[in-house]
Amino acid sequence: MELPESEQIYSPQAIVVVVNVLSKKYKHDRPGRFSPSAMGECPRRIVFGYAGAPQEAPDLDNQEMMDHGSWGHLKWQAEGLTMGYMKEAEVWVHNKELRCGGSMDATLEDGSNFELKTAGHYVYQRVVGVEGWPKYENLLQDATYQLLADLDMSSIVYENRSSGQFHVYRIHRDAQIEHEVIARLTTYGKFADDLQLPTLRPILAR
Numbered sequence: 001m002e003l004p005e006s007e008q009i010y011s012p013q014a015i016v017v018v019v020n021v022l023s024k025k026y027k028h029d030r031p032g033r034f035s036p037s038a039m040g041e042c043p044r045r046i047v048f049g050y051a052g053a054p055q056e057a058p059d060l061d062n063q064e065m066m067d068h069g070s071w072g073h074l075k076w077q078a079e080g081l082t083m084g085y086m087k088e089a090e091v092w093v094h095n096k097e098l099r100c101g102g103s104m105d106a107t108l109e110d111g112s113n114f115e116l117k118t119a120g121h122y123v124y125q126r127v128v129g130v131e132g133w134p135k136y137e138n139l140l141q142d143a144t145y146q147l148l149a150d151l152d153m154s155s156i157v158y159e160n161r162s163s164g165q166f167h168v169y170r171i172h173r174d175a176q177i178e179h180e181v182i183a184r185l186t187t188y189g190k191f192a193d194d195l196q197l198p199t200l201r202p203i204l205a206r
Helices: 012-022 043-051 060-083 121-131 136-149 175-193
Strands: 086-095 100-108 113-119 153-160 166-172
Touching: 012 060, 012 086, 043 175, 060 086, 060 100, 060 113, 060 153, 086 136, 100 136, 113 121, 113 136, 121 153, 136 153, 136 175
Parallel strands: 113 153
Antiparallel strands: 086 100, 100 113, 153 166
């Protein structure tokens, strides 16, 4: 990012990854597996996803936000692969027994996981400036990838969509969160086997 524009030439590996991402070659069917990226979401939504239930199309505002995140991932992956601090991008990991699988954003040169989270200004300020630690749902996702890939370390990067500022959190493998991940996946699997759904959570008035 600090090089002059004329010197920002991406490597062949990076270009192949970008083309493959845009061609949807890294996409895997959601039915029949629990996704690490959904670990902090509503349990009913997770079980519905496992069953392959139809999804509503996102509204235009959400789609714009998701598109920004997708291009942000490509930017980081292309740079990381070119500069060498990433070894691979869109790294698929899966555990048949837990029925869980997904694509890590990248594997870094030290073998650790890389996860990018693009955030609006106020979310970024809260996570980085106030809390000083990743959101719990992001830690759940990261712990799931560490479990599936048997990794001891990760980098979770938060990027401010408004300014381009970013902050890196280095995350050690945490047995407590990992146990929570396994317990959740086991529970989701039981619901799926019994053809049942988790209880609908009530909406609390603010």
